[in-house]
Amino acid sequence: MATEPQxxxxxxxxxxxLVESVYHHVVAWQAAFHDVGLNVSGVRTHEAxxxxxxxxxxxxxxxxxxxAVGDDVRALHDTHFRAGLRNICALDGASxxxxxxxxxxxxxxxxxxxxxxxxxxxxxxxDARSRLTAVVAASDDVPSKPAPDLVRLAxxxxxxxxxxxxxxxxxxxxxxxxxxxxSIGLRSGGTGAERLRSAGASWVYDGPRDLLAQLSHSPLxxx
Numbered sequence: 431m432a433t434e435p436q437x438x439x440x441x442x443x444x445x446x447x448l449v450e451s452v453y454h455h456v457v458a459w460q461a462a463f464h465d466v467g468l469n470v471s472g473v474r475t476h477e478a479x480x481x482x483x484x485x486x487x488x489x490x491x492x493x494x495x496x497x498a499v500g501d502d503v504r505a506l507h508d509t510h511f512r513a514g515l516r517n518i519c520a521l522d523g524a525s526x527x528x529x530x531x532x533x534x535x536x537x538x539x540x541x542x543x544x545x546x547x548x549x550x551x552x553x554x555x556x557d558a559r560s561r562l563t564a565v566v567a568a569s570d571d572v573p574s575k576p577a578p579d580l581v582r583l584a585x586x587x588x589x590x591x592x593x594x595x596x597x598x599x600x601x602x603x604x605x606x607x608x609x610x611x612x613s614i615g616l617r618s619g620g621t622g623a624e625r626l627r628s629a630g631a632s633w634v635y636d637g638p639r640d641l642l643a644q645l646s647h648s649p650l651x652x653x
Contacts (some may be wrong), residue, residue: 431527435535437535437536437596437652438536438592438593438650439536439537439538439539439563439584439585439588439589439590439591439592439593439594440531440537440538440539440593440594440595440596440597440650441539441540441541441581441584441585441593441594441595441596441611442528442535442538442539442540442541442596442597443480443540443541443542443595443596443597443598443599443602444540444544444549444552444553444618445479445480445542445544445552445598445619446479446480446521446597446598446599446616446618446619446620447521447524447596447597447598447616447619447621447638448520448521448524448528448540448552448553448556448558448600448638449518449519449520449521449524449552449555449556450518450520450618451518451520451522451552452476452480452598452619452620452642453476453620454478454511454514454517454518455479455507455511456472456475456479457478457510457514458507458508458510458511458514459475459478459479459486459490459503459507460472460475461506461507461510462472462503462504462506462507462510463475463503464512465490465503465506466493466499466502466503466506467507468495468499468503470490470491471490474490474520475490476620477600477621478490479543479599479619480541480543480575480597480598480599480600480601480602480619481574481576481599481601482536482543482568482573482574482575483504483507483543483544483568483574484568484574484580485506485574486501486626487499487500487504488500491503508545508548511548512548515551518552518555519555520555520556520557521618521637521638521639522638522639523637523638523639523640523641523642523643524556524558524567524635524638525556525557525558526639526642527638527639527642528556528558528559528561528562529558530642530645531561531650532561532562534650535652536650537563537586537588537589538561538562538563538588539562539563539564539565539566539584539585539588540553540562540564540565540566540585541565541566541567541578541580541581541583541595542565542566542567542568542580543567543574543575543580543601544567544568544569544624545568546565546567546568546569546570547569548567549567550565552618553565563587563588563589564584564587564588565585566580566584567582570583575599575601575602575604576600576601576604576605576608577603577605578605578606578607578608578609578610579602580605581593581595581605581606581608581609581611582609585609585611592595592613594612594613594614594649594650595609595611595612595613595614596613596614596616596641597613597614597615597616597631598615598616598618598619598620598626599619599621600621600625600626600628600629601629602615603615603626603629603630603631604629604630606630607629607630608635612632612649613630613631613632614631614632614633614635614641614648614649614650615629615631615633615634615635616634616635616636616637616638616640616641617634617636617637618636618637618638624644632649633648633649635648
């Protein structure tokens, strides 16, 4: 009879968790809204980063904006964001964290609400693709975060079993909670510990380097 793998699947978010791109997204979204004649608060935009782009326009600008210019805003965001890719880098400790988790026997999966081709470009910055078991993105045509589908698909592609999610946004924590997966919050995307915990994160660290430094005392420790 087959036994369940000992170590849980680790479902990692990408933006703000492995790469320092959250504020680049904020600027790109604001530029996109400006291009169509809408002014949206930077704070509100930042708070929405991490949910799928298919949800973000309505969330920050209302249903009427989504109906009228939603697709235009998303296309403009992508253009603005890609124009600044050269200024984005991996977060401190990101590649080391992925490598260490894989070395400890965890199956590591990235689950992002971004399009697959953009996820590929951002993962190149982390230089840890060879240690990933799988990658799940918006291109997989499942509902985006905070729906649980991306997390569930990530766990499934890793072979199933117990899992822990790691993300920097409330949407990551909410998606994990909806998927019945415990989650770790990282402050590296600019969201405070209190908000991450209120969204369902059971543990909070400053970023990938901090989580790596405290790995032996974290829920990802190897017994």
